[in-house]
Amino acid sequence: MNVWFVASEAVPLVKTGGLADVVGALPKALAARGVDVTVVLPKYGEIPDRYLEGAVDKGYCYVTMGWRRQYCGLLEIEADGVRFLLVDNEYYFKRGYLYGYGDEAERFVFFGFAVAEALARTERLPDVVHCHDWQTGLVPFLLRTRYAYDPGLRNVRTVFTIHNLQYQGVFSRGLLQDLLSVGDDLLGEDGLEFYGAASCMKAGLKYADKLTTVSPTYAREIQSPEFGEKLDGVLRERAGDLVGVINGIDTASYDPMRDPHLKVPYRQSLAKKRLNKLALQEELGLQVDAEAPLVGIVSRLVLQKGFDLIGEALPALMGERLQLAVLGSGDPRFEGMLREAIGRYPGRIAVWFGFNEGLARRIYAASDLFLMPSRFEPCGLSQLISLRYRTVPIVRETGGLRDTVEAYNEYEGTGNGFSFGPATAHDMLYTVRRALAFYEDEEAWRRIVANGAKRDYGWDHSAKQYEQLYRTLAQ
Structure with a gap:
């Protein structure tokens, strides 16, 4: 051919x-x-x-x-x-x-x-x-x-x-x-x-x-x-x-064991993955806390990607024990929303406006959770990269996100992430809180991460x- x-x-x-x-x-x-x-x-x-x-x-x-x-x-x-x-x-x-x-x-x-x-x-x-x-x-x-x-x-x-x-x-x-x-x-x-x-x-x-x-x-x-x-x-x-x-995705390039941008290479070890979280927290000026759940976002800051939902839910999100690391640029209103949040929640939100390939990979590797509340998403690569880096995705059930992220079922032990249907801040917030509850359950969390590691995300x-x-x- x-x-x-x-x-x-x-x-x-x-x-x-x-x-x-x-x-x-x-x-x-x-x-x-x-x-x-x-x-x-x-x-x-x-x-x-x-x-x-x-x-x-x-x-x-x-x-x-x-x-x-x-x-x-x-x-x-x-x-x-x-x-x-x-x-x-x-x-x-x-x-x-x-x-x-x-x-x-x-x-x-x-x-x-x-x-x-x-x-x-x-x-x-x-x-x-x-x-x-x-x-x-x-x-x-x-x-x-x-x-x-x-x-x-x-x-x-x-x-x-x-x-x-x-x-x-x-x-x-x-x-x-x-x-x-x-x-x-x-x-x-x-x-x-x-x-x-x-x-x-x-x-x-x-x-x-x-x-x-x-x-x-x-x-x-x-x-x-x-x-x-x-x-x-x-x-x-x-x-x-x-x-x-x-x-x-290119699994040879997106390999946490060989990625030169990471502080500590790892494969299955969540302990080594956590060392990358500590390094990123220090790099971005977040509170250095190995136990605080870190939620990553690498995205264009636009309506399609659900940033209106993030903005609406942000005060309630920051009421939880979590940190937010964001990389991207786009709509000035969403950039403004994030700039204001940095001042309101010092040490808990870090944002890099623009794009930086090395930093993107460090966010994928360091985060415990990866948030993608897209209003529509033809396929999406970020959820695949996050799974490759043993980071658990939270997505809206649309397009390729629905095809690649299976909601965790605690009764059967299946699923590689968390998802929600209606494009509302309420549903997104509920799903984030559900994910955080399982993050506190070490055995369940290891099972979710292991489920995500089973699939081949290559071409x-x-x-x-x-x-x-x-x-x-x-x-």
């Missing part, structure tokens, strides 16, 4: 979120199963120079978008055992950040055309092109429309993965029609039209051969008006082609499902 992954970010080259982790790790798991994967990315200015040393020039072409004619270079590199094909255009991609510009539509329409042109020129066509999120949604569309005349490309099958349906790449209809140079028929209700505008996400949903998303529960949820982001009708139409495949099972999907398409 020969597969191209097309994405807007991937570790180790560039990362803004969990998408990069998936696109960086899944190809390695597929390679272990004999699948030949090339990851296609924009050549951003943020890619460290060390990865570009020894890059192989794969030629160039020109991309036409309406009246625009833009250079497109192709470079091949290898990083972390994965082959990357980089689309080079400094006008679009040599900027200070990956996203957030006024010409976002033009940048990623160009990227879609560049991928199609690269396919038309490659010596060995892939069996499957696997596209990820809205930035690549136009690739299946272009292969089925503008490039349908190419006899070689007709046999290339496409998979489109929804990592987060909330981000859709919606632009004015006239702008996308100009950039794509397509007729009104393709911008209608059965095409890219989206409530008077046009959607790149919808392009992927309508034109890819198969659709996937990052958990079975999220695959069901997004077919409902509550979670469907106004695309639930399209997703119901394509329900037979939609499958949920749970994400994994092998997911890679097998993707390989089967690819082979079905390629038949």
Whole structure:
């Protein structure tokens, strides 16, 4: 099998979120199963120079978008055992950040055309092109429309993965029609039209051969008006082609026995894990207390992640004997809420605004509990990482959180965490208090941690499902 992954970010080259982790790790798991994967990315200015040393020039072409004619270079590199094909255009991609510009539509329409042109020129066509999120949604569309005349490309099958349906790449209809140079028929209700505008996400949903998303529960949820982001009708139409495949994590990287960021390496020993808690308490200015339950949060500080619930419940939470360690940034109102709490509860709340990879790992390792009260969560990686670090998650029952965290049942001794259903501060607070009660029961707590350690959180099972999907398409 020969597969191209097309994405807007991937570790180790560039990362803004969990998408990069998936696109960086899944190809390695597929390679272990004999699948030949090339990851296609924009050549951003943020890619460290060390990865570009020894890059192989794969030629160039020109991309036409309406009246625009833009250079497109192709470079091949290898990083972390994965082959990357980089689309080079400094006008679009040599900027200070990956996203957030006024010409976002033009940048990623160009990227879609560049991928199609690269396919038309490659010596060995892939069996499957696997596209990820809205930035690549136009690739299946272009292969089925503008490039349908190419006899070689007709046999290339496409998979489109929804990592987060909330981000859709919606632009004015006239702008996308100009950039794509397509007729009104393709911008209608059965095409890219989206409530008077046009959607790149919808392009992927309508034109890819198969659709996937990052958990079975999220695959069901997004077919409902509550979670469907106004695309639930399209997703119901394509329900037979939609499958949920749970994400994994890179267990070699996220290994508390080998993680260089930790004070004390450990595997099963809760005593050694507790030494990391003492070190983090000292690092963050928390009261150094081995017995105080430490609740960790590594997250974007936004409504989706349930920070309104945390804010509402915070006074009652701090009435319990616990400490809170938070890493993240986002909505100014939630940042303000946490800044105020630091002053109100000195020594009991510590917050690092921004992102720090080493500190994130130390929070995963040091915390006794990990809080994720998300209003929706396509998959979530933090709960998987916390379980890998023997930290017990508290989650809301939605999306991938529901698929990966089983509520502890004290009568049967089963379950690897704690969960609640309604998105209310009351239900979250009740569940946190329940978890704290079991934390005080040493025997029960060891059982919960041990249950979490039994599962394999790597990519092998997911890679097998993707390989089967690819082979079905390629038949």
